[in-house]
Amino acid sequence: MLENWVVVPTCLPVVLRRCHACASTRFRANGKFRVNANHKLLDAWLLVLCTECGATEKLTVLERANVRSVRPELLDRLHDNDPGLAAELLRDPVVRRRNRIALDWEGAWRLDTEGSDHLDHEVIDISVRFAARIPVRPVRLIAEGCALPRAEVERLITSGNLVSAVRLSGKLSGDFTFTLKR
Numbered sequence: 001m002l003e004n005w006v007v008v009p010t011c012l013p014v015v016l017r018r019c020h021a022c023a024s025t026r027f028r029a030n031g032k033f034r035v036n037a038n039h040k041l042l043d044a045w046l047l048v049l050c051t052e053c054g055a056t057e058k059l060t061v062l063e064r065a066n067v068r069s070v071r072p073e074l075l076d077r078l079h080d081n082d083p084g085l086a087a088e089l090l091r092d093p094v095v096r097r098r099n100r101i102a103l104d105w106e107g108a109w110r111l112d113t114e115g116s117d118h119l120d121h122e123v124i125d126i127s128v129r130f131a132a133r134i135p136v137r138p139v140r141l142i143a144e145g146c147a148l149p150r151a152e153v154e155r156l157i158t159s160g161n162l163v164s165a166v167r168l169s170g171k172l173s174g175d176f177t178f179t180l181k182r
Contacts (some may be wrong), residue, residue, distance in 0.1 A: 003126040005145055006112045007134055012087055013103040015048050017057065024052035026104070029090060031083035034058065035075075040067050044078050046089055059099045061089055091133055109134045113145050127177045135171040138164070138178075146180065156180065 015027040027048035036043045042065045045058035061078070062070065077085040089095050090103060109132075128141060142162065143150045156162035164178035 016102040021055040022053040031086040133173040
């Protein structure tokens with residue numbers, strides 16, 4: 001029997017970057033953008049607020065981009081302060097690298113098991129799909145989805161009763177499947 005689980009983001013992740021005002025390292029994105037035009041060149045930033053002092057930092061989205069090279073729908077989304085665009089940009093590795101930021105996804109996702117009531121079967125095949133590229137430890141997902149302690153999940157992996165084609169140690173942000181034998 002194949003179960004389907006989905007890892008779903010619930011809010012924007014915390015942005016990890018050093019605050020210039022208070023030395024905190026945590027910022028919260030609220031989906032607001034600033035767009036500045038200088039003749040035919042555009043700059044656009046995603047605004048993030050320090051969780052300690054409330055100072056605003058700007059994460060570069062566009063830098064000295066020619067107005068004609070920017071898609072009109074992107075410009076509309078920037079002007080409308082689209083929170084979906086903020087989420088897309090925070091997940092974009094180019095934006096993260098350009099701004100030298102990391103993301104903390106703790107508490108910003110949930111596991112949707114679609115009411116798994118087949119966990120009492122002898123053998124269960126489970127497919128885990130990610131709605132967004134959220135790095136999560138598979139052991140944590142399996143423990144949460146099967147209502148088991150993490151140590152028990154580790155024991156099942158070691159004994160060969162929990163197997164997968166992907167390595168279950170470390171973090172994953174891509175779809176995978178596993179088989180649980182009881």
